[in-house]
């Protein structure tokens with residue numbers, strides 16, 4: 055069953071010179087228990103899209119259109135108070151930088167317990183016990199002792215595990231992980247990915263994993279959505295993305311994937327040119343200026359996501375390649 | 381950052397700062413002097429050789445001697461006992477004023493910085509206004525306009541209750557001096573806290589707290605404020621010294637603590653009139669005030685360096 059369905063989401067930044075569009079009509083869906091990987095270059099709107107779901111957009115940035123149905127309700131229409139209840143309890147988050155995402159003046163166990171007290175109205179003692187259980191769940195050794203540790207006493211990998219425990223504290227139906235391993239060592243990255251996969255199966259939740267690193271989530275994601283300049287350009291099951299990448303941008307991304315196992319990619323492989331600045335997108339397909347398959351028709355209209363012939367689950371926003379396939 | 385040994389238990393952020401502070405000789409000297417001041421202020425009545433009010437008109441303006449280490453003043457009162465009681469006045473005023481001013485500053489500054497909007501604009505406007513009022517003028521006006529009505533009101537309470545506390549004129553003094561000084565010294569604290577809150581609320585752990593669905597109030601009190609306090613500690617240390625000087629200055633000018641309650645300021649003021657004949661009456665309180673002020677500044681500088689090791693010159 056569909057858990058999250060985003061339709062035609064647009065996000066604008068209020069600038070002095072007028073609004074600049076950063077997210078331009080994104081369609082995405084996540085079914086229950088599914089894990090979706092979101093890839094795309096820096097600045098393409100991955101984080102803003104996810105933050106908009108729970109009302110955490112920065113000042114001056116607004117979701118201006120579209121819908122985000124979650125369990126039947128449109129998240130974009132909820133009040134601030136209702137959204138606060140969605141955060142943590144229905145949608146959990148893990149962030150990029152485990153070094154700075156924990157409050158340095160609260161012991162890690164108390165940080166989790168405090169959230170439980172407020173999310174679920176637990177008593178302090180019950181919340182503490184549950185915090186220790188959560189620390190054990192995310193594979194922290196000697197969880198009772200570590201619950202009394204200060205954040206600066208833990209290594210990066212341990213802190214990211216604590217962050218995951220916090221993300222899971224409210225028992226959410228969906229966990230959004232925004233580049234949670236970018237700041238970690240390669241070996242630890244793999245451990246975190248494994249942990250999240252295991253937790254996803256055990257807790258039967260959906261996972262949305264934002265990353266620059268296609269290779270890293272190949273083993274975790276069921277489906278991958280490729281974002282470019284605030285639009286989804288390809289959305290397909292993970293095997294299809296790797297076996298039959300169709301959109302020129304996806305192909306370019308994969309074309310330069312490192313073949314050496316374990317080679318870490320901090321950033322996506324470089325493609326000549328740069329993505330358009332928010333508010334300065336070219337008419338038509340935003341990737342056209344950098345595209346090797348560009349046709350005169352590309353600058354006429356913004357391409358829509360369309361299913362590939364013969365595979366309904368593989369969608370591409372590029373009429374040029376679709377015609378070539380057909 | 382490397383992984384730190386897990387045995388290294390208590391918040392070593394503060395322990396490191398303390399270690400750095402201890403290595404700073406001037407700061408330690410300041411701390412010792414301030415500690416001595418606190419002891420003297422608290423235990424003054426038991427430490428002072430004489431009652432600070434008792435006059436001995438046969439022994440007026442005595443130079444320092446074995447009986448009166450710092451001599452006596454023009455009413456034959458023991459200068460040392462008055463200095464000791466003056467420490468109590470200075471300490472009470474400094475702590476009272478600073479506590480009130482910091483409370484106002486923290487409440488207004490943190491709400492303004494955290495929530496922004498019209499309240500922020502109002503608070504900033506209010507601090508500007510307050511800071512543009514001449515301090516001395518404000519205190520004089522408050523003293524002149526409020527002293528009379530408050531005295532009358534207290535006298536009325538006394539008549540009702542016959543409780544002698546309502547006849548204690550020191551209370552009026554302190555309430556007025558505290559009040560007036562707190563009203564003029566809070567804006568720097570408010571600005572400092574606001575600036576800190578503005579920067580702390582952008583930190584990733586605040587976003588993480590929001591993402592966990594914590595309430596704004598909890599985020600402000602548990603995530604933002606505790607992490608915004610470092611610079612405030614430095615400011616408070618310096619502010620205590622400033623408040624003492626301010627109290628002395630007002631007492632010196634006759635708008636602070638009213639005699640016969642001893643204050644270093646009014647002792648300096650009395651001493652100034654006769655200093656050509658009896659220099660010790662000026663020298664003793666002036667020296668004490670100078671030493672204590674310098675001690676607070678040393679401690680403030682030391683705290684600043686200890687809490688911001690990267691900012692060292």
Ligand SMILES: Nc1ncnc2c1ncn2[C@@H]1O[C@H](COP(=O)(O)OP(=O)(O)OP(=O)(O)O)[C@@H](O)[C@H]1O
Pocket residue numbers: 067076094095096097098099100101102103112113115332
């Ligand atoms: N607080 C902000 N103020 C102004 N512009 C912003 C802000 N946050 C993001 N943007 C802009 O919005 C666009 C999308 O940002 P977003 O953070 O969603 O990118 P992203 O895909 O998550 O990138 P990254 O991979 O670097 O995290 C970027 O071009 C960025 O410049």
Ligand SMILES: [Mg+2]
Pocket residue numbers: 100101102232
């Ligand atoms: Mg991002």
